[in-house]
Amino acid sequence: MYKHLLCSRYLTTRYIALFSVVSVMLGVTTMIVVNSVMGGFRQRMLERLHGILSDVIVESTTMDGFRHPDEIMSRINAAVGDKIEAMTPAIEVFGMLHFQNNGLGQTFTRPVRLVGVDPKGRAAVGEFGDHLLNADNSKDPSFELRADGKEWREKNADLFDPKFGVPKAGSIIGYQIATFRGSNMFEDQFLIRPGQEVVITTVTAGRKPEPVSDRLVVVDHFRSDMSEYDSNYVFMPLKELQERRRMGDAVTAIQIKLKDEADSPAVVGALRAALPPTFFHVQTWEDKQGPLLQAVKVEAAILNIILFFIIAVAGFGILAIFYMIVYEKTRDIGILKALGASNVGVMNIFLGYGFILGLVGSVFGVILGVSITLNINEIEETIYKWTGLELFPPDIYYFKEIPAQLDPMTVVWIVAGALFIAAAASVLPAIRASKLRPVEALRYE
Amino acid sequence: MSDAETNEAEVILETKGICRSYFRGTEVPVLRGVDLEVRRGEMVAIVGASGCGKSTLLHVMGTLDVPDAGEVWWRGKKIDHRKRRACDRFRNESVGYVFQFYHLLPELNALENVMLPALIRESIFTYWTRRRGIRKRAEELMERVGLGHRMDHRPAHLSGGELQRAAIARSLLGDPELLLADEPTGNLDAETGEGIIQLLCELSRDENLSIVLVTHDAELAKRTDRVLRLVQGALIEEGADDVLPVAGHLDESPSSMAC
Ligand SMILES: Nc1ncnc2c1ncn2[C@@H]1O[C@H](COP(=O)(O)OP(=O)(O)OP(=O)(O)O)[C@@H](O)[C@H]1O
Ligand SMILES: [Mg+2]
Numbered sequence: 230m231y232k233h234l235l236c237s238r239y240l241t242t243r244y245i246a247l248f249s250v251v252s253v254m255l256g257v258t259t260m261i262v263v264n265s266v267m268g269g270f271r272q273r274m275l276e277r278l279h280g281i282l283s284d285v286i287v288e289s290t291t292m293d294g295f296r297h298p299d300e301i302m303s304r305i306n307a308a309v310g311d312k313i314e315a316m317t318p319a320i321e322v323f324g325m326l327h328f329q330n331n332g333l334g335q336t337f338t339r340p341v342r343l344v345g346v347d348p349k350g351r352a353a354v355g356e357f358g359d360h361l362l363n364a365d366n367s368k369d370p371s372f373e374l375r376a377d378g379k380e381w382r383e384k385n386a387d388l389f390d391p392k393f394g395v396p397k398a399g400s401i402i403g404y405q406i407a408t409f410r411g412s413n414m415f416e417d418q419f420l421i422r423p424g425q426e427v428v429i430t431t432v433t434a435g436r437k438p439e440p441v442s443d444r445l446v447v448v449d450h451f452r453s454d455m456s457e458y459d460s461n462y463v464f465m466p467l468k469e470l471q472e473r474r475r476m477g478d479a480v481t482a483i484q485i486k487l488k489d490e491a492d493s494p495a496v497v498g499a500l501r502a503a504l505p506p507t508f509f510h511v512q513t514w515e516d517k518q519g520p521l522l523q524a525v526k527v528e529a530a531i532l533n534i535i536l537f538f539i540i541a542v543a544g545f546g547i548l549a550i551f552y553m554i555v556y557e558k559t560r561d562i563g564i565l566k567a568l569g570a571s572n573v574g575v576m577n578i579f580l581g582y583g584f585i586l587g588l589v590g591s592v593f594g595v596i597l598g599v600s601i602t603l604n605i606n607e608i609e610e611t612i613y614k615w616t617g618l619e620l621f622p623p624d625i626y627y628f629k630e631i632p633a634q635l636d637p638m639t640v641v642w643i644v645a646g647a648l649f650i651a652a653a654a655s656v657l658p659a660i661r662a663s664k665l666r667p668v669e670a671l672r673y674e
Numbered sequence: 675m676s677d678a679e680t681n682e683a684e685v686i687l688e689t690k691g692i693c694r695s696y697f698r699g700t701e702v703p704v705l706r707g708v709d710l711e712v713r714r715g716e717m718v719a720i721v722g723a724s725g726c727g728k729s730t731l732l733h734v735m736g737t738l739d740v741p742d743a744g745e746v747w748w749r750g751k752k753i754d755h756r757k758r759r760a761c762d763r764f765r766n767e768s769v770g771y772v773f774q775f776y777h778l779l780p781e782l783n784a785l786e787n788v789m790l791p792a793l794i795r796e797s798i799f800t801y802w803t804r805r806r807g808i809r810k811r812a813e814e815l816m817e818r819v820g821l822g823h824r825m826d827h828r829p830a831h832l833s834g835g836e837l838q839r840a841a842i843a844r845s846l847l848g849d850p851e852l853l854l855a856d857e858p859t860g861n862l863d864a865e866t867g868e869g870i871i872q873l874l875c876e877l878s879r880d881e882n883l884s885i886v887l888v889t890h891d892a893e894l895a896k897r898t899d900r901v902l903r904l905v906q907g908a909l910i911e912e913g914a915d916d917v918l919p920v921a922g923h924l925d926e927s928p929s930s931m932a933c
């Protein structure tokens with residue numbers, strides 16, 4: 230009983246120890262906020278990647294692709310048809326995009342990834358539609374010129390040579406290819422808008438790849454907020470790309486959306502068995518983005534290790550303060566022992582004291598950390614208003630808001646870590662206290 | 675208590691040839707073979723020059739200190755100073771200790787300090803069921819030593835004499851069989867000291883408590899059953915009615931030879 234009493238008395242009378250509570254609290258707060266933000270980023274990123282890539286991807290091992298995708302798809306259906314919700318063929322090749330911005334009087338040529346898709350099929354396997362800027366396309370993706378594009382063409386009719394007419398094929402261009410933002414600008418400036426024309430260049434399939442070019446009309450922009458895709462992807466109709474590349478009905482990939490994403494590994498296994506590996510490469514979207522996901526994970530782990538040192542520092546604070554307290558309390562420890570307290574009992578006073586300090590620090594840390602995380606965007610805004618400092622410039626991070634996501638398990642781990650460190654830091658002083666010989670302790674006056 | 679009566683009572687604590695030395699550069703023997711028998715209900719005074727080892731002897735008797743040689747027997751059983759748990763229990767349940775420097779815990783108020791031996795003995799659960807009894811007993815003792823009006827004062831707000839009395843109340847809480855008191859009246863005025871002396875005599879007479887006390891107080895020593903003088907590390911029996919040495923006499927016992 231005396232242990233509990235003394236613990237609580239030390240807690241309420243030794244204010245110096247409360248500083249270690251503050252350091253534990255700050256450590257826990259930082260870890261919660263940083264982990265939530267990192268976790269939120271990761272989660273957002275995964276969702277985006279997943280939406281772009283669909284669940285399972287069957288890819289050709291060559292840029293020339295494989296013929297008769299219908300037959301391949303029926304083979305896929307035969308193997309795992311019951312698990313599939315939708316699938317769609319696609320072609321992905323490297324290409325060159327060239328366009329002119331009349332306002333700036335400048336031409337742009339960029340390497341791109343040219344993707345031939347069936348827009349409706351593509352939308353069925355992922356979030357293609359959601360990433361299109363034009364609301365009509367979001368509902369019903371197509372490569373037709375929409376109202377905004379037609380209007381632009383009418384207004385700027387003088388720019389086009391009527392001899393050539395409107396290009397047959399439309400294209401959807403990655404948002405970052407089509408825009409730029411200078412310093413001090415608050416909005417992205419379009420270099421190329423729906424209605425304008427671009428020239429794409431790629432190579433034919435077959436024995437001797439030859440360059441081919443064609444004019445396309447821009448019908449929309451693709452914006453997933455994943456820089457890698459927005460700055461590289463140019464979509465065009467699958468049929469047109471097959472024609473330009475003279476590849477018949479061949480495609481380079483089939484994207485598959487499953488009824489239950491959890492089946493992915495099983496489906497991949499079944500398809501690897503069903504399709505000859507010399508021609509087909511079957512992966513889940515996670516496999517395909519493996520290195521990136523791995524990098525994010527490693528980054529989070531390293532950051533956590535570094536942050537954990539903050540709490541470790543708090544631990545050393547507790548250690549130092551506790552040594553002081555044990556020294557100061559030498560006489561009292563002697564009294565307790567003289568009155569029959571056991572060594573273990575005396576040790577437990579200080580272990581419990583450390584644990585409680587850790588607990589109190591953690592509780593306040595969790596409260597503070599969670600409230601910061603839940604209000605992080607408001608806090609960022611307030612800081613911006615007061616100081617003009619933009620902590621989270623959207624043009625760098627691609628999210629309009631800080632995507633903080635609170636993971637209860639992470640919080641539990643952080644608290645467990647903090648408690649462990651607080652308890653561990655009090656072990657040495659506690660052992661010292663338990664080893665004190667009562668007579669010597671009592672000589673302190 | 676007459677000598678005859680005393681001799682019949684059971685010996686509860688016995689020391690046999692206790693030796694204890696300290697190292698201060700060279701070995702300095704403090705106790706060199708102390709033999710002492712304490713009987714039930716007996717009140718023994720130990721007197722001696724300052725620094726001659728009275729407190730050390732009391733510590734050894736109460737298992738706070740470990741003798742270099744010699745044995746301490748408690749009711750016919752030898753106390754093994756290495757058995758820490760047994761010693762902890764012994765200190766908690768069988769002996770009451772009044773220290774020379776009171777030694778109260780500053781974080782607890784007077785009443786809690788008095789309750790401390792019980793707090794140490796009981797776990798949080800057993801304490802909960804017995805808290806009323808413990809509290810009542812502690813309050814009784816506080817009243818008895820005349821501290822009824824100071825129960826919730828912190829030690830820092832008590833005078834030396836009040837601290838001393840709280841320490842005595844604390845030593846009695848566990849209803850010990852043996853009270854070891856190191857100058858229990860050392861810091862009290864004659865009147866309060868007299869109160870304490872009466873209390874101790876009462877306890878010894880009515881409740882059969884054995885008391886070993888160290889004192890410089892001739893008045894107190896006179897009232898005990900036996901007076902033993904610690905000289906050169908050993909105990910010599912003195913007649914109870916011998917007059918205690920005056921200060922000058924004290925200095926004669928050469929402290930340089932670390933008696
Ligand atoms: N831990 C220790 N280390 C070294 N010397 C010690 C230690 N404890 C006690 N001594 C020495 O042992 C001797 C006896 O000490 P003790 O406290 O028993 O004396 P005392 O008779 O109680 O004196 P007083 O009447 O002043 O209280 C003293 O000379 C003291 O300096
Ligand atoms: Mg002494």
